[in-house]
Every structure is written in C-alpha cells, then in structure tokens.
Amino acid sequence: MATATDELCVVNPVEQFLRSDRMPHIWCPGCGIGTTVNCFARALLNAKLDLDKVVVVSGIGCSGRVAGYVDLDSFHTTHGRAIPFAIGLKLANPELTVVVYSGDGDLTAIGGNHLIHAARRNIDLKVICVNNEIYAMTGGQTAPTTPAEATTATSPHGTFEPALNIPHLVEAAGATYVARWTTYHVKQTEKAMTEILLRKGFSFLEIISPCPTLYQRRNGMGDGLDAMKFYKEHAKTKNGTPTSELELDKLGDFIIGKFVEKDKPEYCEMMRQHYEEKLAGKYEQRTICQ
Amino acid sequence: MAAKGFVTINVERCKGCGFCVEFCPTKVLSLSSAFNSKGYHAPFVVQAEKCSGCDLCGMYCPDFAIFGKRLPA
Amino acid sequence: MHADPKATLTGVHFMNGDQACCEGAIAAGARFAAGYPITPSTEVVERFAHRAPEIGAVFIQMEDELASSIAIQGGAWGGAKSFTVTSGPGFSLMMEHIGYAAMTETPCVFVDVQRGGPSTGLPTLPAQGDMMQARFGSHGDYPMIALCPNSPQETFELTVQAFNLAEKFRTPVMLMLDECVGHMTEKVVIPPADQIYIEPRRLTKKRPDEFRAFEPQGDLVPEMAHAGNGYHLHVTGLTHDEKGYPSMTPQTQGLLVKRLFDKIRVAEDKILQYDEDHIDDADVIVVSYGISSRVAERAIHMARDMNIRVGRFRLITAWPFPERRLRDLSARVKAFVVPELNMGQMVREVERSVGRNAVTIHVPHAGGSVHRPEDILAAIVEGANGDRH
Numbered sequence: 113m114a115t116a117t118d119e120l121c122v123v124n125p126v127e128q129f130l131r132s133d134r135m136p137h138i139w140c141p142g143c144g145i146g147t148t149v150n151c152f153a154r155a156l157l158n159a160k161l162d163l164d165k166v167v168v169v170s171g172i173g174c175s176g177r178v179a180g181y182v183d184l185d186s187f188h189t190t191h192g193r194a195i196p197f198a199i200g201l202k203l204a205n206p207e208l209t210v211v212v213y214s215g216d217g218d219l220t221a222i223g224g225n226h227l228i229h230a231a232r233r234n235i236d237l238k239v240i241c242v243n244n245e246i247y248a249m250t251g252g253q254t255a256p257t258t259p260a261e262a263t264t265a266t267s268p269h270g271t272f273e274p275a276l277n278i279p280h281l282v283e284a285a286g287a288t289y290v291a292r293w294t295t296y297h298v299k300q301t302e303k304a305m306t307e308i309l310l311r312k313g314f315s316f317l318e319i320i321s322p323c324p325t326l327y328q329r330r331n332g333m334g335d336g337l338d339a340m341k342f343y344k345e346h347a348k349t350k351n352g353t354p355t356s357e358l359e360l361d362k363l364g365d366f367i368i369g370k371f372v373e374k375d376k377p378e379y380c381e382m383m384r385q386h387y388e389e390k391l392a393g394k395y396e397q398r399t400i401c402q
Numbered sequence: 403m404a405a406k407g408f409v410t411i412n413v414e415r416c417k418g419c420g421f422c423v424e425f426c427p428t429k430v431l432s433l434s435s436a437f438n439s440k441g442y443h444a445p446f447v448v449q450a451e452k453c454s455g456c457d458l459c460g461m462y463c464p465d466f467a468i469f470g471k472r473l474p475a
Numbered sequence: 476m477h478a479d480p481k482a483t484l485t486g487v488h489f490m491n492g493d494q495a496c497c498e499g500a501i502a503a504g505a506r507f508a509a510g511y512p513i514t515p516s517t518e519v520v521e522r523f524a525h526r527a528p529e530i531g532a533v534f535i536q537m538e539d540e541l542a543s544s545i546a547i548q549g550g551a552w553g554g555a556k557s558f559t560v561t562s563g564p565g566f567s568l569m570m571e572h573i574g575y576a577a578m579t580e581t582p583c584v585f586v587d588v589q590r591g592g593p594s595t596g597l598p599t600l601p602a603q604g605d606m607m608q609a610r611f612g613s614h615g616d617y618p619m620i621a622l623c624p625n626s627p628q629e630t631f632e633l634t635v636q637a638f639n640l641a642e643k644f645r646t647p648v649m650l651m652l653d654e655c656v657g658h659m660t661e662k663v664v665i666p667p668a669d670q671i672y673i674e675p676r677r678l679t680k681k682r683p684d685e686f687r688a689f690e691p692q693g694d695l696v697p698e699m700a701h702a703g704n705g706y707h708l709h710v711t712g713l714t715h716d717e718k719g720y721p722s723m724t725p726q727t728q729g730l731l732v733k734r735l736f737d738k739i740r741v742a743e744d745k746i747l748q749y750d751e752d753h754i755d756d757a758d759v760i761v762v763s764y765g766i767s768s769r770v771a772e773r774a775i776h777m778a779r780d781m782n783i784r785v786g787r788f789r790l791i792t793a794w795p796f797p798e799r800r801l802r803d804l805s806a807r808v809k810a811f812v813v814p815e816l817n818m819g820q821m822v823r824e825v826e827r828s829v830g831r832n833a834v835t836i837h838v839p840h841a842g843g844s845v846h847r848p849e850d851i852l853a854a855i856v857e858g859a860n861g862d863r864h
Contacts, residue, residue, distance in 0.1 A: 122410050124460070124469045131709070134720060136465060141417035141442065146464025154461065164705040169549070180709060180721060185702035187552065188711035188721075189545060190575050196509075196542035200549025200557070201702060203533045204507050208553065208703050229538040296425075298461040336464075337420045387528040396531040398506070 126153040129163075131183050138177060142328075142336020144295030144321030145175055145242055149182070151298055152213070152240070155305030166209045166309075169198040171223060173249045174323075175215030175242040192222030195230045198237050206380050206398065209309065210236070216243040216318075217255040220278055224256075231285035231314050235379035238308045239316045241278065244323035245360070252326030259362040263330045280355040282316045283372050289315035290355060290372035295322065296343035297368065304370065312378045320347075320360075320368075331362070407455015407472045409447060415467035416444035422459035422468050428452040431459065476675045478502045478635075480668035482530040487664050492657040493518035495627040496586055496650070497526070499634025500558055502671050505584070506532040507555035509546035511539055511565060514598040515654040516588035519560040540565035544572035548581045552710065554701040556638055556676070558584035562654075563592045566605055566612070574613030575712045576647035577735065580689070580697060582676065584637045586650045588657040589765075589816075591842040601654035602842025603765055603816040607823075609649040610794045616732055618739040620746060621649040621794040623764040627661045633791070639674035640746065644738060645696050651793060653816065655766035655845060683707060689731075690717040695738035739795060748791035749800065753779075757786030759858040760804060761812045762825050764790035766845055771814055774851035783859045793821060798828040805832035810858025814838035814851045834861055 130153075139145050156166065163184060170179035172191035179186035189197045198210045212219075219227055219241050230237055246264060247253040253266040256276040263270055279290045289308055293301045301319055308315035322328055322339030333339060351369040360366050377385075387395040409430065416438060423431045423445050430453045431445040438444055445468065447453070453470065460469030483502045490498070496519045500508070508527070510520035524534040533555075537543040540561055547557035561569060566587045576583055591597025592604045605612075609621040620640050624630040630652060637648040679686050679698035683706045689697050697717075700706040713721040714728045739746065754760065759778075763771040768789045778785045788804070788811075790797070805811070810833055813822040822837045829835055836854045840846050 124410070124412075124466060126460070126466055126469070130466060131720075136415045136417075136440075139464060142419040142421075143464055146466065147421070147462055150461050150463060150466065164707075165703050167702045180711065183707050185706065185708045186710075187549070187702075188709070188713065189548075190571055190712060193541060193545045193572070196537060196546040197549035199535065199537075199542075200507065200509065200546035200551075201553040202549075203535060203546075204550040204553025204555040204557070205701070205703050225538050226542050229542075295462075295464075298458070302461065335419075337424055340421060340424070340462075383533075391528055394529050396529055398531055398533050 125157065126150055129153040129156060129183055131181055134181060137181050139174060140325045142322060142324040143174070144244070144336065145178065147295040147298065148240065148242055148301065148319050148321065149178055151301040152305050154302045155309055158302070158306040159309040161209055161309060165207055166211065167201055168211045168213050169194045169201065171214040171218035173215040173218045173247065174244070175213065176218055178213040192218055193226065194218065195223060195226040195237065195239070199230060199235060202236060202380070203398070210238070212237055212239045214241065216241060216245065216257040216278070217247045220276055220281070221256050227282065228285040231282045231287040231316065233379040234286055234288055234314045234376050236312050237314055239314070240305070241316065241318045242321050243278065243318050244321045244327060246323050246327040248323045248326050252323070252330060257360070259360055261362050262327070275360055277355070277359050278318055279316070279358045279371055283355045286314065287316045287372060288313040288374050288376050291370040292318040292320065292358065292368045294320040294343040294347050294368060296340045296347065313376060405451045405453045405473065407453045407470050408450070409453060409459060409468055409470045411444060411446070412467045413438050413444040415465045416442055417465050418442035418444065419464060421462040421464065425462050426459055427456065428454060476673045478668035478671035478673055479504065483665065483668040483671065485665050485667050487662065489660060490627060490663050491518070491660045492624070492627040492630040492652055493588065494522050495631040495663045496634050496652065497522040498665060499631040500584070500638065501526060501530060502665065502668070503556065503635040503638035504673050505556045505558050505638060506530070507547065507550035507557040508534045508559060509537045509543040509550070510560050511537055511543050513562045513565045515590055515657050516560045516562045516586065519586060540568035541572070544569035544585070545575065547583045548572065548576055548579070551581050551583050552702050556582070558586060560586040560588070562588050562590045563596060563605055564594070566608065570612040573647055574615060574617060577613070577617035577619070578712050579710050580645040581647065582641040582645050582699070584641055584648050584650060586652065589651060589653040597843050599654065600843045601766055601816060601845065603653055603767065604820070604842060606651065606793055606817065606820040609651055616736070618736050619649060619794045620644070620646060620739065620792065621651050623651045623790055623793050624656055625765050625768045625789070626656065627659060627663045630656060631663055631665060635671060635673070639672070642674040642676050643696070644742065645677065645699060646739070651765065653765050687717045688719050689715060691734055691738070695734055695741060743795050746792060746795060747797050749797050750787070750789040750791060752787040754786040754788065754804065756784050758784045758809045759812060759855050760786045760788050760808050761814070761851065761855065762788045762790065762801070763814050764793055764821065767814045767816055770846045770848055771851055773848040774855060777848060777852050778855045783855060785855050785859070790821065796824045796828070798824070801825060801828040802832070805829040808833050810834040810836055810861060812836045812838060812851065812854045812858050814840070814846050814854070816840045816842045816845065834858060
C-alpha cells in the first residue's frame, strides 16, 4: 500500500521548469506574467516534449525576463530581436522547439518588422506575446498597444493614437495560428499553449495581462486583481471572429478566443521540399552539429 | 465532509496579489494578517475541507507560491 | 581539424574578393549565413545562397541587417558556424548586435566590405572609413579583432582565420574588406582541404550540472555548449555571472568586462599579424592596410628608385593594433607615412603608438577611388627629408 508521502508530492509541479535559485522573481505583485509562465509550464507537461529540445527566446522588457526564470535553454536577446535570433536557432537545429516569449512593445513596435516576416514565412516558432498595453520595464511609456485615452509616462495628457490590433497584423502577414486570451483565462491559455507547442508553423498567442504598477495605477484601474476581474467581466469569448474586429480600447468589452488555425506548409519543410525538387541528388540537408 | 485536495503555500514567495483567494471556486483561502519578510500578506487555508485540489490557485499564481493537489481517493 | 573536402573548392580560380570570402567561409566550416543585400558586399551571400543547399548549409535573407546580425548568433548557439556580410550603412545597423556578440561571447564573423560614406555615400566605390567603427562601433567597452585582406587570395585566407579566431576566443570577429578588394578579380588558389586548418568550436565535455557557459578556462575563454543538448543554458546581454545569470552589480561588471578585454590582450602576440619589409634600415615606414597597401607598394618602389630607405608595415590585423611594435620601430625611424581611404582613422593609432619619437604623416583620402601613388610618394619624400620631430 502506498504511503501518504509517496502519493502526496509536495513539490510544485511547475518547480522543475523554474530556475529556483533565482526565485522570487522581479515581477510586481499582481503582474500577470508569472501567471502566463504557470500556464506555459503546465502546457509543457501536457505536450510531453523533450525539455532538452525546448528553447525559450525573449527580448527586452518585463515579459522578456521570462527567459531568465525558465530552466530550459533560454536566451535573453536584444530589444525587438528575439524572433530573428529564434530563426537562427531553428535553422541551425530544426529539431529544437523554439518558443519566443516576449512583450507587446518588444514584439510589435521595435520588433514589428521581424514579426511580420516570420509570420509571412510561416516558420515554426511559438510566439507568446504578453500584452500589458504598456512599456512596463522602462517605467510605463506608451506602447503601440496602449488604448486611446490612457495615461502613460510619455502621454501624460492621455494618448490619442489608435492601438494596434496585433492579431489582425499577424494574420495578414501569414500566421497560421492566432489566438488571444487573458491571464484570467488560465485554462484556455494553458490549452492554447499546449496546442501551439504541438503544432508546426508560425503560431501567435496574445495574452492580455495586467501591469498594476504602471498601467492600472496611472489609469485609476485598481491593482492586478481588479484587472483580472475586469477581464472576467469584459472579455467575451468568440472563437473565429474576424481579426479585423479585435480592437482593444481602454474600457468596455473586448473579444478573446482562437481566431486562426490553419494548415500551411512550414518554412523548413518548404525549404527541404524545394531544394529536393530543384537539386535532386545534389541537395544536402542541414547537418546538425552536435 | 473530507477534503478532496490540499494546497501547499510558499509564504516567502508570495506577493499578496490575491488571485488565489479570489478565484478559488470553493473559497478555501483568505489573505493572512501575518506577513512575510518582504511585507506581503500570504494566503492561508480557512476552509480546508472545501478544497478539491483543482489547482486553479496554482494556475493563477504569478509567483509560483501556491499549488493544489488532489488527495488520493 | 581540417576543412571538409566535400565542400572546399580546392583548385586554382579566377575570382573576386567577395567570392573568395564566401569560399573562405565555406572552407572554414560556416554552415549558416543570414544577410541583407547591400552593395558592394552582396556577392558574398549570393554565392553562399548558391552553394549552401549542396553543402548542408542554410542561407536566409533576412528583412534587414538588424535581423541578420542576430540571426547568426541564434545560428551559432544552435550549432552552426555563422556569418553575415554587409557594408557601411548595414554595419551601422549591426552595431547593437556586435556588442551583444561580444558580451555573450558568441563566435561569429561579420564581414564589412567598406564603401564611401558617411551615410549612403558611394555604394559602388571604395573607402576605408569603418575602421574605427569596427573597433568602437557598439556602445560600452569590449575588445575587437579585425582583419584586413588586400587581395582576393588573402581574403580567402583571412576569412578562414577570422572563423578560427572567433572559435578560439569565443568572440565576434570583423573582416574588413573594401569595395576594391571585394570586386577585384585575381587568381585565388584554394589548397586541398587537409591543408586548411580549422579551429573546432570549444564545446565542453562537462556534464550539464558541472558546466558554466561563462566560466573562463586557463586562457580566460569559456567553453561553449549548444542549445538542445541538455545544458539548459542561459545567455543574456545583461551583465552576468559565470552561470550566465544577470548580476547587475559593479563587482560583476568589473570582473566580466575586464575578462572580455583580458582574453584578447593576453593572447595578443598570437593574434597580431602584420607584414614588414625593408624595416631594418628604414628612414621612413609606410603603414597601410587593405587596398591602400597595394597602392602604397607602388609608391614604396618609386621611393626606393629615388634611393629613399623606405620600409613597408602592412596591417593584417587592424585590431588589436600592433602598438608595441610600432613604438619600438619609432625609436629608429624618422617618419611613418599612413595612407588610408578615410580622413584619419588608423593613423590615430599610429600617432598614439609613435608619440613624439617620430613624425606621423597622414595621407587622407575621402574615398571613392584609391590614392595616386604620387601622393603617397610625396609624403614619403617629406618624411625622408624632414627632421625627426
């Protein structure tokens, strides 16, 4: 008969994915990034991948710090350039499962060009975009995703720019999986992450997340928990909504769900097939170097 | 009624955000008046018998400071 | 370790510097390149794009130089020897990532085929205006190795060396061509693969629990590991400790940055390369590099015909700079003549090394063509006739 201690494992199931020697992490109380990492860890368990072959690449920002806390091969690169670094990894070793984990400013502002072209290529990257609608790490400046009428450090009189509709952009560029959830929707986020870990092609997952210290506080929107309750109340799940209808504004209802999921040839596959056809016997596939 | 699950809380990691307390479906937790070395109020179990071990608290926690587990049947 | 005979293009060829650079990279074992078109460098990657699928390599044309310069670093950590190629405007765009490579000690090669600048400048015409940028272009402090070939043949050889230095010192290396060397077509002899020495990547044999990706070995260079092999690496551009974890303190900064400098400095004698001729009895020494050294050679011959005792000192490594050698030579020479296709870059290093021991005569040129030998000759004559300081 099994004893109580055999059955009752008192280690957090997520712990194996964390660099425990670096805990507690730097994210603020009520920040949602850690929640997304929890979902990610559970998704890794679900996907049953060889963890030695999973690589996380981050850019700069609060979300960019994810790379430093996961106990996988992880690369904390330069602002906006996680995606091209990830492409280099993937092409050098196509056996790697390459996850890009970064923030909205990093991926869509300075990194926007790379986002577009990686989506266009449908290269097998799993891009997790934590969208807190602000540049948090640097003190709360306006991001392309900051909704109009929000107050930020660089728009102290309020923003007037329209916010970027990221899912629409990446779908137009060619992404074959596009979804948006929030940090309140942990089950859906976990499921989406599991799906993207297991599929091939360019996958984009946007997760709306609170930034209590800067975005919420400066806009009188309470703390992290208030933001989570806001998502619970105002996020409406409507899978398959055309991405053109996915604008976000400051208050009011917004749409979440899975919007795009299609099968198209993935970049590495296309490359292989193309050269096999063009060069026949002379084609030599990329040899992985130990 | 016996609990179907239990939670483990790492008080020192907690930052008192309150997600677990709010989103526990059976209201097992409450924020403690005691605080950890950083000054945060961690949760504690107020209704242990209501815990189903669903681990929603664990999924919500941004600080990896709590997780739930089902008890063996 | 030696070059792969299947990929190496052994034989006698008639090719230009860009093409020779590509073949040098292939011989050196480069199997990943990312680039963006920019005159006069594009032929390097055009050739690589052609050769890659037949030699188990991958070329990807990225959307800009920012992407190219970091894609090659992903390629390096993913297991490939990698390089990118550009010219002035692209080189400027790559600066952040050159700093990232220096900080993360990522072995990779950046080729700059220099053209007239600044800004868009003269896309199809030569200059040597990026020499200081090669050393100091990124922000912060880091050392650099930069090589300057002066012929397509030497381009082949120095490209191989650039990759070898990158692996030996776990550092980015700059290969500084110019439009003339890149586009001139000359005989290039590529030896049999077993005569081309290749420095293997210093991959660790330690177990994952023992290995630290930024722990220096005896020569101050850390061993490396690739992603996907269970090492659970962490690499960051933040100031970091030996595990690679961010450690943003003055103490860590002092240790790390100093070691980045020291790992090159302590091996300087092995890295430095220069080509000296008629130095021992020289009154005047011409210090030059790249295409300017070819023209300088003509001027030197003309000066010797006038019985001027003139020697040649050709920089093959521009960085590190052979400071000590020039300081020693300055004790017994009247003047150094420095022709370069810029308004004064490497001449500053010559002046700094030589100090007041001798006169430094600069022969600047804004770029767009090469010097006239007469202009260099005039400077040699001035140096020969003048008094020491």
